[in-house]
Amino acid sequence: MTGGSPSWTLRNAPRAPRVAIVVFPGSNCEQDVLQAFACLGVRAEYVWHHATDLGGFDIVVLPGGFSYGDYLRTGAIAAFSPVMEAVRGFAAAGGLVIGICNGFQILCESGLLPGALRWNAGLKFICRPVTVRVETTDSPFTSAAVGGQALEIPINHFQGNFYCSPALLDQLTAEDRIAFRYADNPNGSVSDIAGVLSAGRNVLGMMPHPERAVDPAVGGTDGRVILDSMVTALGSLRAGVR
């Protein structure tokens, strides 16, 4: 996007960004997310799934893992945990919410994002780096990237096959809400979709794990641009840029 102000809006963040990482029973990527933000000099905090108040936070992360054992369907039980009511309110107030992997599944089950994640085509668990393209830079999660930029980020999932109806796909396309697409579709996702945005553009769900691509010693640094975008988006507000 060039010119004009971004279409998303954020609530005011007049201090160092505060990041909440929601920990469900069975989450297993919360430490990776904490470390990834630490790489950017941002201290993140764990919030237990019983929390009912996310006041004071600027960013909420739903990390990967197997929340509540992923019984019934991935993310289905977590969607009804006490903290999700708070996440709903936080998102409605314009707070940044990113769901990664299991977090994406939870956001879909919660209705905060459209669509659903099915078993991978081929019914294999896939754990390897993949290349995704940035499909829109008009979001607080991708504003520091270049449109079409290729990012190598690991995926690690069994149910990452994004499904949405043709009508919803048309809507997501028209509203520029497809954040990332796989360069080489690994799991059968509709339209190669790897990440989608909410209508308000302040909620992102993505299957790849940006927090596992922030350190050149282990897996490269292509994921940093996503975390950087979020922190920069909040910082711009703080400095009164917009």
Next chain:
Amino acid sequence: VRVGKRIELAVEAPDAETAEAIVRAACVRFLANPVIEEFQVHIAEPVGGPAA
């Protein structure tokens, strides 16, 4: 290959219609994901008597 789930629920309700309504609501909200799943509800014969 299609795989499904069979979920058996014991529902306390005054009649079969009410029981079915309760179960359908649970299916829509939780037991099934209507985005990717379909469901059917069958009411079995009532068991037991009035709740103690």
